[in-house]
Amino acid sequence: MAGSNFVDYVKIFCRSGKGGAGSAHLRREKFVAMGGPDGGDGGRGGHIIVRGNRNTWTLLHLKYKRHIFAGHGESGSKQRSTGADGEDRVIEVPLGTIAKDAETGEVLFEITEHDQERILVKGGRGGLGNWNFKSATNQTPRYAQPGEDGIEMAAVLELKVLADVGLVGFPNAGKSTLLSVVSAAKPEIADYPFTTLVPNLGIVSYREHQSFAMADIPGIIEGASEGKGLGIRFLRHIERNSILLFLVPADAEDIKNEYQILLNELKQYNPELLDKGRMLAISKCDMLDEELMEEIKSDLPDLPHVFISSVANKGITELKDMIWEQLMAANE
Incomplete structure (x- = not known):
């Protein structure tokens, strides 16, 4: 642990991915009469995940990269096809790291084991496609849900060295x-x-x-x-x-x-x-x-x-x- 490289406290800004919109597609094929709704669901937005790594001893890698954004989910499409989920962003941290809400100071979780994972910020849910809304009285819904927005938050990662x-x-x-x-x-x-x-x-x-x-x-x-x-x-x-x-x-x-x-x-x-x-x-x-x-x-x-x-x-x-x-x- 070189003195200039040891960082045990860092504040980061995180934004999870937005969920994809559901599809309002209607099935239209040559030999299928009144195909009805077949719009698929949108994919969820990417999570911000914190993972323990026993080979990491410091939070130095986050000192100069404090803005972490996850990927957005893709929209649903025809034939009930679900959109792809947004790309998760994984933050590798040393064992003994505590995650806190920067505004309230609330302790969210702590990482004490190798490969232990906790979601710091959840991605937005994908919207439902129109095929979810069909019923006996509404056989051709022409609407679908939009995806949920991602969540923005400032978090503090604080390292407490683990030793006997x-x-x-x-x-x-x-x-x-x-x-x-x-x-x-x-x-x-x-x-x-x-x-x-x-x-x-x-x-x-x-x-x-x-x-x-x-x-x-x-x-x-x-x-x-x-x-x-x-x-x-x-x-x-x-x-x-x-x-x-x-x-x-x-x-x-x-x-x-x-x-x-x-x-x-x-x-x-x-x-x-x-x-x-x-x-x-x-x-x-x-x-x-x-x-x-x-x-x-x-x-x-x-x-x-x-x-x-x-x-x-x-x-x-x-x-x-x-x-x-x-x-x-x-x-x-």
């Missing part, structure tokens, strides 16, 4: 370094705050060819839920995570207090995030001895924790074991 584990921490807590060590992801890493400008996703290999997905979002600062820093823009991505892994560096002045600040920002943003499983990793522990670790342990919050060093590859196996145990418990 979400990394939560202040800038420079070591989240990107951890992700680069446990997976093949290559997030930007540097010795200054906010090097992570977009979410990064990595697949972590575990024992017996098993794996789980880990997501790293830009660092959260105090006040992120009120719009400070970058956190508020990306906090929605951890709403999809099964468990949250808090990272606090060992050189923090007060590890317990930093954890509480992070937890409070999540609570202010969405209280339901507190219902997720939580774990704590004390990062940058390559210079700590056993005595210092025991001293730090005495003042840690009451939740599963582990001391790690991504650079020295210390505690990484224990961290994976702890994560896997929590994931199995969450899925029971």
Whole structure:
């Protein structure tokens, strides 16, 4: 996910196709007396369809193509021939995409599975041909229905990254370094705050060819839920995570207090995030001895924790074991 190519929010204008008109044709053949009505129905207008694609990671392809129009249905014709349906327009989106009505903010649906399809805007119905209206008292109707107009609407597509584990921490807590060590992801890493400008996703290999997905979002600062820093823009991505892994560096002045600040920002943003499983990793522990670790342990919050060093590859196996145990418990 290159920073400039990651788009997780886009507003699009959609118009479904108009339905084709029904035919008011009367059968006229040389050896058929009083053939009667035989006008066919019009075809329906094309739908705007949203389809999940697990090989797509961003909404970038919609950033510069925000007007999406479906095809119109064709008119019916003689011999009860139904007009062709209008061409559907399919929008490929990453898994975890939510569709909303841009005017009301109403959530219409969400896409969470590969090849899952939902109709965003329905095409207009085709009109009925005159053969539908014949009766004992009206044997030669010379009228047919027009097709229904298509529907126009503005929609918002919003991506929430799907991952088993979400990394939560202040800038420079070591989240990107951890992700680069446990997976093949290559997030930007540097010795200054906010090097992570977009979410990064990595697949972590575990024992017996098993794996789980880990997501790293830009660092959260105090006040992120009120719009400070970058956190508020990306906090929605951890709403999809099964468990949250808090990272606090060992050189923090007060590890317990930093954890509480992070937890409070999540609570202010969405209280339901507190219902997720939580774990704590004390990062940058390559210079700590056993005595210092025991001293730090005495003042840690009451939740599963582990001391790690991504650079020295210390505690990484224990961290994976702890994560896997929590994931199995969450899925029971």
